Amino acid sequence: MNNARSQAFSPAPDTAPRWLSRLLAPLSQVSEGLLHLQLPNGDSLHFGSDNGTLEASVKVNRWRALRRLLAGGALGWSEGFVEGDWDSPNVAAIISWALANEEALSELLEGSRISRFLSLFRHRRRANSKRGSRKNISFHYDLGNNFYETWLDESMTYSSALYSSPVQSLASAQADKYQNIVDALDISDGARVLEVGCGWGGFAEHLCRQRKVSLDGITLSREQLAYARERLARSGLSENTELRLEDYRDTTGQYDHIVSIEMLEAVGREYWDTYFQTLYQRLKPGGSAAIQVITIDEHRFEGYCDSPDFIQTYIFPGGMLPSIERVEMHSTSAGLEWQGAQAFGNSYARTLAEWNQRFQASWPEISRQGFDERFRRLWRYYLEYCEGGFLGGSINVYQVFLKRPA
Incomplete structure (x- = not known):
């Protein structure tokens, strides 16, 4: 044609x-x-x-x-x-x-108006109070460690990789993502580090293999916590680490550095100020933070808030993407200094494509875990829907770097 x-x-x-x-x-x-x-x-x-x-x-x-x-x-x-x-x-x-x-x-x-109203009503019932957050996180992350282990790469990392080469492997690009954070924050031996949303322990292991730090990691997923603790123990890295089931709003103490990788999306718009105020309070004066966050274009933001999408309805209940402008606004309003941000949306599109390929190739094993064909189609749509969003430019991903003034 x-x-x-x-x-x-x-x-x-x-x-x-x-x-x-x-x-x-x-x-x-x-x-x-x-x-x-x-x-x-x-x-x-x-x-x-x-x-x-x-x-x-x-x-x-x-x-x-x-x-x-x-x-x-x-x-x-x-x-x-x-x-x-x-x-x-x-x-x-x-x-x-x-x-x-x-x-x-x-x-x-x-x-139709009625469909938009019903969708918004369901979404607002999933607010991220402390109880609601536990329920929302469990909905997605407690599907079973075996499920995620089947198709994620060996680092068990469930966030965007950072690619530097067309032939780079997913695992290598995930390590580069972690290393970019370590280098940007200039984390050194002896530092006290808090990871908000520690997942299955990928970043914790990466950091503790390189630096002699004291690391605390928090998560709301019991499945993730059990896996991450066992992972660090198996690697001989658990001596100076403490991983616990804890809401970010309940943390105490102060840290030299805070890392939070793709956790802000689960906080909810009404709690963004609380999230950044907590980061400010938990950082020592002069301390620094790195946040990896998926964002939506600012001009789409209000419409997106009024019409919950497929991801918010079926994949991440209670979720809400900020725009990069709102990340800057809320973080600086909390007293944090904006040190810069690095966008790498094309890397996320490639990460999602690789995840989908691995998921489909692993389906025989996944199905034996009790998941049906509808679940397969749900996850295929989720992964490709997000890939299309990054390719089309409606969403992006950033590593944002912040500092508490000395």
Whole structure:
């Protein structure tokens, strides 16, 4: 196909539902990239332009998929994939294509008022109080250590890697991410370090192998805590470390350095001030902090707050992405000095693609752990949905560096 084109379609009543025209009208207005849409009745439609930039394909298995889109917007469309109502060889490409045509598709992706209200209502019931935080974290991270161990790399790191080479392995890029933090904070022997959200102990092990530090790590996941403690003990690194089940709001004492990797996203908007005030209080005067955080574009922020998405609904209940501008605003309002930020969204897109590849290749073993096909589709959509967001530029990831004034 060499010619730019845009096609609208008026299906005959005996081959397609009459309401289909409500869907095809906005699709006929797109101009970026090309969408191939195969309907359940066998018709194949094409929308957009063949300009060689973006191309995505959708096979609609049931008309219900399109009804979900009309009623529930982007969230309804996501639910349709999980239920098998539609398929695609590349979900990430669909997300990137939709982001490129966001203006033309905006009303379609919003869904009905009632669906938006119900989604927002569910999200607000998952507020991150201390009790709510424990429940929300457990929902995602306590699926079982065996589950995550099956498809994560050997470092058991569940956050973006930092790639420096097209041929670099995932494990190597994860180590580089950790090392970038160690170098930026200039952590030296004898330092007292707090890790807020220590996960399965990847950063703790990386740091303690290099530096003789006193490290405290906190998490709200019992599964992660058990794994991380055993990991450090097995490595002979537990002597000067203390890992515990604790909310960040309950920490005491002061530290030379604080590290928090992709934990701010789980804090919740109403607690961002509390989070940064806690970092300020826990840092010694002159102490420094590194935060790795996924962000959303500032111009999307308010709409995002009013319309919880697939990730907030099905993957990370209670989650909320800040913009990088709001990270700076809340951290400096707490008295912390902004030392800079490093963006590496393309690295996250690649990390997610590798995770998805590993997840799919490991599915026979994952399924033996008791997870069904719906779970597989849910996680495939989650990983590719996020990959498409990074590729399309609607979200990014940063390492942010802060300091408490001396």
